[in-house]
Amino acid sequence: MARIVLKFGGTSVGDTDRIKNTANRIIDEKKKGNQVVVVVSAMGKTTDQLVNLSKEISAYPSKREMDMLLSTGEQITISLLSMALAEQGHPAISFTGWQANIQTENIHGNARIIDINPKKITNHLQNDQIVIVAGFQGVTNDSEITTLGRGGSDTTAVALAAALKADKCVIYTDVTGVYTSDPRYIPHARKLGAISYDEMLELANLGAGVLHARAVEFAKNYQIPLEVCSSLVRESGTIIEEEVTVEKSLIVRGVAFEDQITRITIFGLKNGFKNLSSIFTKLAKQNINVDIIIQNQTEGENTYLSFSIKNDDLRDTIEILEQNQESLGFDNFEYESGLAKVSIIGSGMISNPGVAAKMFDILSMNNIEIKMVSTSEIKVSTVIEEKYMIQASQVLHTAFELDKVELDVK
């Protein structure tokens, strides 16, 4: 008998018919003799409706009250799903985040899970019940309701799987698995049979929004085998685990891309890089995510620093730089918007030093100028003009032989 955690997103529970379908999927897993824990998100449009209500009242509502408001979304779903399972003759019991003892930091809107005491859930599993837990939400030591931020239900599922020592965590979503690239834009994108945690982490961070990065991190830390598959189509999905044995020959396993990038360049840093950390500390305090950083230290006045941010953060960034020009000690800065990031990901790169060079060659052959570069052991990211983003992704997808990936059905 295996113990499994299944997570269903907002689409899978979008209306009462879909909730009934989801109940049937869950019952199939239960009938196999599994102990089943289910994590669900809010019904399709519920969260948007709640956000709209809050906007009618306040442009900047307190995050604490937003958590109070939004956490009702999942609570509605868990009760309805539990009813649907009972209706089919399968005893089920639903728990909110606080009832399931999902302890988080004392931060509203984007809390991290600190601890889960699984005792209550385990008792009900041993009682042959299906246990349904509200995703996306937790509780602080002071009994305050918190939410986990974007992709939070994935994190709930993986964290529960870890706490329950589950054999597997399956994330049901509206795509059929993890693809070599985004199939909406790259027609030849293929589904991968398996991928490593680290590769998935790079893909998640790079905007291939199938799974939230925090959930993948959690799975990696606790070595929980993850599976991503479709809630609508019954076919095998993508396994995410430590060692990927299939498709090993593939050096690059995915091409990810992200638009709306701005590059900031600061010139004439007077104290060299002594004040470098001050800049990034100030930006971090305003929740501005700095991605790629390039520095160029030379003798004399030519010292400069470039970094990339999301377009949305541009106004705040300019304000911080202008207000702190004196203390940070630089001559001037400029920015370039309308950029995008295109990355290739694959564990195989570690032992293949030519991969980055090949990427630059291909972009160059297509007359795509590379504005910035960043590399890690398993990925190479380039910043280019936004208008070339899809073209660049397509040519890289083809050049690294991803068009040919055979779907590996396990």
Add this chain to the structure above:
Amino acid sequence: MARIVLKFGGTSVGDTDRIKNTANRIIDEKKKGNQVVVVVSAMGKTTDQLVNLSKEISAYPSKREMDMLLSTGEQITISLLSMALAEQGHPAISFTGWQANIQTENIHGNARIIDINPKKITNHLQNDQIVIVAGFQGVTNDSEITTLGRGGSDTTAVALAAALKADKCVIYTDVTGVYTSDPRYIPHARKLGAISYDEMLELANLGAGVLHARAVEFAKNYQIPLEVCSSLVRESGTIIEEEVTVEKSLIVRGVAFEDQITRITIFGLKNGFKNLSSIFTKLAKQNINVDIIIQNQTEGENTYLSFSIKNDDLRDTIEILEQNQESLGFDNFEYESGLAKVSIIGSGMISNPGVAAKMFDILSMNNIEIKMVSTSEIKVSTVIEEKYMIQASQVLHTAFELDKVELDVK
């Protein structure tokens, strides 16, 4: 500085505009220097919408999961109201039933409040915050979410007022106070300036749905002065307290009526009334509320028993009687639907023995047959044909001089 508890029903928080209006009413009370605790119901149609969702899934959903589902309604309101107050510059904090430590019995759908630890709320009041609490809901010792049944938010407000030793509890509702009868049907019904707990209790039990009986009971037990007034119109309402000094001269203070009553009559009870308690125990187990009971014990076979129930419970009642005819030991039973109950209420009756007789006279003069009678120290109830219900109420209202009540504005 007074400490007050204000309760707003579903109409007062029906949409975001009304929530903003309600926020202004609350701020007025705060500005008077009061410590303010607010109890709210779910927004207008939220509860119905949630019930409909559950019906799409299950005709008989578990009460536990219904509590899980319905309790989200008030949670939405408290967060929005808290945002609306903050938007006006008044710090507020919202709490669900469990966060506010509203402990209930371990019964779903209709739990009673056992205890409230007011420490948390008191702390926030001393911090000059407006505290908003979700009505209608509580939590058991096992961290299960419960709801309090119909009128539950009134009970929450009164129970909180008792726990917080509040100076007053104001129930804002969609009527302007307690009337001598239902003004929708009795055009001459007048608002009462004051009424005693006991009278209100009879009125509440008799279907004058302004306040739930349980809330009035609670207020009486803890001697909490209650005020019922309109959330829409700014005028004084009705005070409910122990000793009513105004309108003392009035023997009858109200006429209440309730339709959809069925009378059951059981003939030939073989063991006399030995098995009487068995019948009512069996009915109670099925949550069938038996109201008026009339018994007639004579020698021989003429022993019979009549009782009244709501029409809705007729099918279940018939089933129970048919299944248990042998063990209960009776010959046969019959029922008459299409009945109604009309009652007169007033503390003054205790010392005026002729009141019941006058009531019977008036009905008789109007050719209205009385099917059943029940009396207490402060009320007389009659069961009559439903078609005469409004007519009977009107003639009684006039005969007992209620048409002439002068509104006593305090």
